[in-house]
Amino acid sequence: MASNTVRIAVLPGDGIGTEVTEATLGVLEPLAKRHGIGISTETLAAGAFHYQATGDAFPEASFRAAEAADAILLGAMGWPGIRKADGTEIAPQLDLRFRLKLYAGVRPVRAIPGVPVALADPRAAGIDFVLIRESTEGLFHSSGKGLVTEDYAEETLRITRATTEKLSRFAFRLAERRAAKRGRKGRVTLVDKANVFRAFAFMRGVFDGVAREFPAVESAHHYVDAMALDLVRHPWAFDVLPTENMFGDILSDLAAGLVGGMGFSPSADIGDDHAVFQPAHGTAPDIAGKGIANPTATLLSAAMMLDWLAARGAGQGFADAAAELEAAVDGAFAAGLRTADIGGPDGTAAVARAVAARFGA
Numbered sequence: 525m526a527s528n529t530v531r532i533a534v535l536p537g538d539g540i541g542t543e544v545t546e547a548t549l550g551v552l553e554p555l556a557k558r559h560g561i562g563i564s565t566e567t568l569a570a571g572a573f574h575y576q577a578t579g580d581a582f583p584e585a586s587f588r589a590a591e592a593a594d595a596i597l598l599g600a601m602g603w604p605g606i607r608k609a610d611g612t613e614i615a616p617q618l619d620l621r622f623r624l625k626l627y628a629g630v631r632p633v634r635a636i637p638g639v640p641v642a643l644a645d646p647r648a649a650g651i652d653f654v655l656i657r658e659s660t661e662g663l664f665h666s667s668g669k670g671l672v673t674e675d676y677a678e679e680t681l682r683i684t685r686a687t688t689e690k691l692s693r694f695a696f697r698l699a700e701r702r703a704a705k706r707g708r709k710g711r712v713t714l715v716d717k718a719n720v721f722r723a724f725a726f727m728r729g730v731f732d733g734v735a736r737e738f739p740a741v742e743s744a745h746h747y748v749d750a751m752a753l754d755l756v757r758h759p760w761a762f763d764v765l766p767t768e769n770m771f772g773d774i775l776s777d778l779a780a781g782l783v784g785g786m787g788f789s790p791s792a793d794i795g796d797d798h799a800v801f802q803p804a805h806g807t808a809p810d811i812a813g814k815g816i817a818n819p820t821a822t823l824l825s826a827a828m829m830l831d832w833l834a835a836r837g838a839g840q841g842f843a844d845a846a847a848e849l850e851a852a853v854d855g856a857f858a859a860g861l862r863t864a865d866i867g868g869p870d871g872t873a874a875v876a877r878a879v880a881a882r883f884g885a
């Protein structure tokens with residue numbers, strides 16, 4: 525990667541995906557100028573409405589351009605009324621995860637000062653954990669391949685040693701970095717269903733093997749049903765939570781609900797060579813076109829992107845810009861910004877303005 529200049533492929537997608545992406549690009553521009561970092565963007569077509577118009581949800585040219593970019597910023601894709609012949613929805617974001625082997629779906633869940641949390645316990649203000657949703661296999665391995673007959677339907681879950689090892693190492697390394705920052709011991713808790721399914725007993729065995737490589741980090745296991753309970757009972761107790769694809773999909777929405785909703789839930793799908801940064805939410809047909817979508821999740825995803833680019837050699841300016849963007853989001857809410865999803869008056873553009881104003885734009 526050429527130092528200090530990066531190419532970002534932008535896939536706005538459908539519904540509020542386009543709105544939160546536009547707001548985020550509007551913040552990235554002055555941020556890049558301020559830090560003297562070069563960011564060029566190329567907007568690419570893909571999504572449900574593109575499928576409706578052309579019959580192609582994800583043109584190969586868009587995929588190739590995304591693959592060639594230094595990083596990919598994605599809004600959201602899919603629309604409930606636009607379906608393929610098999611009854612499922614359009615989801616090019618899944619193609620990206622599979623084709624670019626983005627096994628680590630990193631979904632940080634953090635209480636932002638000023639944003640109401642769902643729990644009355646004062647410890648909820650300290651919610652700060654990271655779900656790592658394996659994003660290339662698990663039950664989603666079966667997507668588009670399930671068997672459907674007149675009388676029954678069947679989908680298969682797949683767990684591999686190679687991906688579980690990578691996922692586990694990613695989780696332990698993240699826990700090490702978080703421990704260094706927070707000055708406390710890291711803890712990685714595998715979320716599985718090893719009491720019932722052999723595939724999860726296998727996953728647990730592989731995870732335990734990797735855990736032995738990281739003696740300074742605590743390791744634990746939790747069944748997914750109990751984790752759904754405990755994320756509501758005491759979410760502040762968790763640190764890094766790797767899990768299977770479908771479990772992570774479900775738990776990440778639950779977790780978002782703890783800290784203000786989907787509008788506050790960033791994510792990054794990271795592989796060995798590529799990464800996609802996108803909010804964990806969808807296209808929100810119920811609020812699309814109204815100018816009230818909360819772009820915070822996308823802004824925080826963009827901060828994760830800048831940080832990831834810095835770690836890959838783009839330069840310290842990217843790390844500084846990432847830190848400033850996250851601080852600007854926190855600062856804006858601490859200063860009274862209130863989005864519609866938490867009952868406030870501030871729409872998409874107002875959030876972008878308030879965040880950019882924190883760093884003088």
Ligand SMILES: NC(=O)C1=CN([C@@H]2O[C@H](COP(=O)(O)OP(=O)(O)OC[C@H]3O[C@@H](n4cnc5c(N)ncnc54)[C@H](O)[C@@H]3O)[C@@H](O)[C@H]2O)C=CC1
Nearest residue numbers: 600601602603604786787805806807808810811817818865
């Ligand atoms: N990564 C992606 O691109 C995803 C795409 N989808 C697709 O999106 C479409 C809608 O799916 P839903 O199940 O309704 O999930 P959703 O995440 O779009 O919406 C769930 C709820 O959260 C709210 N919400 C979501 N993002 C918000 C934001 N930024 N600001 C304020 N409120 C927000 C919505 O208004 C809705 O009440 C479907 O076609 C689905 O397949 C769903 C999830 C992720």
Ligand SMILES: CC(C)CC(=O)C(=O)O
Nearest residue numbers: 602615617618773804805
């Ligand atoms: C197409 C879906 C898997 C998208 C989704 O729900 C997600 O990324 O969380």
Ligand SMILES: [Mg+2]
Nearest residue numbers: 773774777804
């Ligand atoms: Mg989801």
